[in-house]
């Protein structure tokens with residue numbers, strides 16, 4: 001009984017401590033670490049669709065080891081139902097904290113409520129959910145994808161500032177319904193939408209993969225002989241599209257200007273080689289910050305509702321300079 005009362009008092013204190021931290025209200029999740037201070041994290045990864053994702057997985061696994069956190073890792077193969085199954089299994093296993101990168105934005109409330117009822121704190125990493133109830137997760141660590149889209153649009157505006165001719169753009173979107181696909185599209189549109197000469201003549205998902213990027217670009221090239229610019233939501237789709245462009249006898253980076261997002265090594269090499277014109281960085285190295293946040297939420301300490309990753313952009317010259325030190 002005494003234990004129950006102290007748990008309730010602790011729950012009250014936690015709610016007060018976290019008030020104003022957004023994403024931090026709701027159930028008491030502070031008392032779950034395994035008594036001896038050890039922490040077990042259940043991590044549900046999106047998949048292995050891109051170079052970015054491989055680097056992100058490595059960062060999470062290595063940082064868990066360094067932080068002394070036991071990691072239970074699962075790969076959802078880009079399927080929401082696999083992520084929901086993984087989260088339910090982590091709840092059953094009574095892990096201390098759950099972290100996941102949601103493949104799509106919608107449809108998480110039920111499983112997140114289950115975690116909350118089980119008093120297991122959840123951290124969103126890399127991608128957001130669109131749940132209205134922000135008490136369902138403690139914090140969201142990751143990039144500002146809308147800003148990334150804006151940066152891509154801003155480069156385009158500058159590149160074509162002097163002409164009045166129409167600029168025909170094709171867009172390779174990320175996974176349908178995912179936060180980066182929604183936000184990178186919105187940010188780009190926000191910047192170029194004010195100028196009538198910029199025309200997005202085709203826009204389709206390439207699912208963030210190289211193979212799909214190539215396939216969709218081949219179809220774009222057949223349907224539209226007059227493409228000036230490709231905006232790809234990640235490097236991998238851009239790299240696949242480069243193969244399609246070369247296959248069609250055109251010169252990537254010259255006949256068709258290319259903007260991508262991520263800045264993984266392969267993308268940076270293509271930028272340095274002149275096949276891509278501009279890359280907006282999206283850092284996958286989220287592991288160290290994730291482990292720090294996990295330790296805090298397990299202890300019941302307050303954390304910011306949103307932690308935005310710092311990132312930059314690269315021109316061809318900047319890519320040449322940065323490549324030798326590039327970690328991923």
Ligand code: AHR
Pocket residue numbers: 049050051052053126127180208233234235236261262282
């Ligand atoms: O959520 C981040 C995005 O997912 C990366 O930009 C993309 O490469 C990955 O698949």
